[in-house]
Amino acid sequence: MGKTLLYVDIYKSLKSDIECGTISVGNFLPSESELTQRFSCSRMTVRKAISLLANDGWVQSIRGRGVRVIWNARGSVKKENVFSVEGLPSFTESAHAIGAVPSAYVFLLDHVVCTTEIADMTGFPEGTDLTRVGLVRSLDGKRMAIDRHHFLTSEIPGIDRKVATSSLFHYIEVDLGIDIVVSEREITVEKPTVQDRKLLSLEGPIYLAVTHSRTYDSNGVEFEYVESKYLPQYFHFFDTATRNPLP
Amino acid sequence: MGKTLLYVDIYKSLKSDIECGTISVGNFLPSESELTQRFSCSRMTVRKAISLLANDGWVQSIRGRGVRVIWNARGSVKKENVFSVEGLPSFTESAHAIGAVPSAYVFLLDHVVCTTEIADMTGFPEGTDLTRVGLVRSLDGKRMAIDRHHFLTSEIPGIDRKVATSSLFHYIEVDLGIDIVVSEREITVEKPTVQDRKLLSLEGPIYLAVTHSRTYDSNGVEFEYVESKYLPQYFHFFDTATRNPLP
DNA sequence: CAGTGGTCTAGACCACAGC
């Protein structure tokens, strides 16, 4: 399946060296010229691989010195019992990563026509048909999050209870053959609504971690808008930021 | 200061076209070959500029078709009265961006030697001298966040109450001439401690949005570890994620 | 089919760090 992209090979090789400790934190990667020889490729290909590592927060390039491996938060938290919200893994993938058994309960599944109000919120064109899916996510039987999806029905047709309960990501990526390419996400902290309280059996005062995101396929079409609300103890988000690009 | 980097010029030019609506959401940028002619440069330089736009979440490349402008959350919230936690702006910069008057109260300023426990938390080497700074941040006189900094004293010496109260970022970047390059950040939602409650005058049950981050300079040295706790109504975080690089 | 972006090569000059 996997076409062998040269820079992906190099990326994986270097990342593996870092994860295994062959190159430890604070030390430098082999120089670009050394890597071009080792992999028999051009310098640009090596640099592409290194830029992937840098974007992931594994390394930092220092002009005149080399490329240094830096501390990476993901490594140290990996095996703890927290549900990590990072990159674009599916709920099921994230659950398996921490050895928990995921399940889902469908509390909503219907169709609506996109109104002006919904269009403002979701970014979908007015008048289009949207599939709404409401899910309560559980880990090892304990309810921990609510997902409220809006799907563009023309792109993601045929969602039923069975699909919604198993894995929406799997259905979209494998069954429909759609590439999930990019997602914009906004994180806030809000009080639960009355419905939230019922769905998660919340009692007393509490706040939820809320994410709103829009997902695009490889054709640049937005096909999903989703609001997720997490119980605070299950919410963990990692980010790597850079301060520079535009002076 | 402003060396003219070609790809930064192209980046700014295209970004300006998008922000002004010259190229609106859903439409395509000029093709790479057209841009190479317009800017009299090689294709790689154009692609570098486009990759910056893509990393910022402005556009999405679609093979065989072009580069499409996509909806961008930052644009629609820009002028609202929310304090945006995004990229690596300083507190003062973010405050000015929404037209609010920032202020700070120093509740802690001392030195400690890095113990094993602190080293685990912050990532600093054991035995080094650390400068601790505790701040309560206010917007227009209303307390909204707590910052607890640990600075590597050897890299960031001379922090006093005056520096801490005005702008730490300005002191580090301008006065000390240190480039802030990259920062790793973790976001969670937690209950306030007793001290948090006193500092923010909190009453009743509430949760805070918490970020932990490590900041590195251009030499790859971690010089700052900071925990920030925000009142929920002031916390907004934006992120663009991609699902691909490593199959 | 022509046009697009994705990958890749083989060079070049520069700014900077360390000796």
Add this chain to the structure above:
DNA sequence: CTGTGGTCTAGACCACTGC
């Protein structure tokens, strides 16, 4: 001074899109 990464050129072939 050498070696490093940062920028940039001028090509090439490929996979994919739309006509």
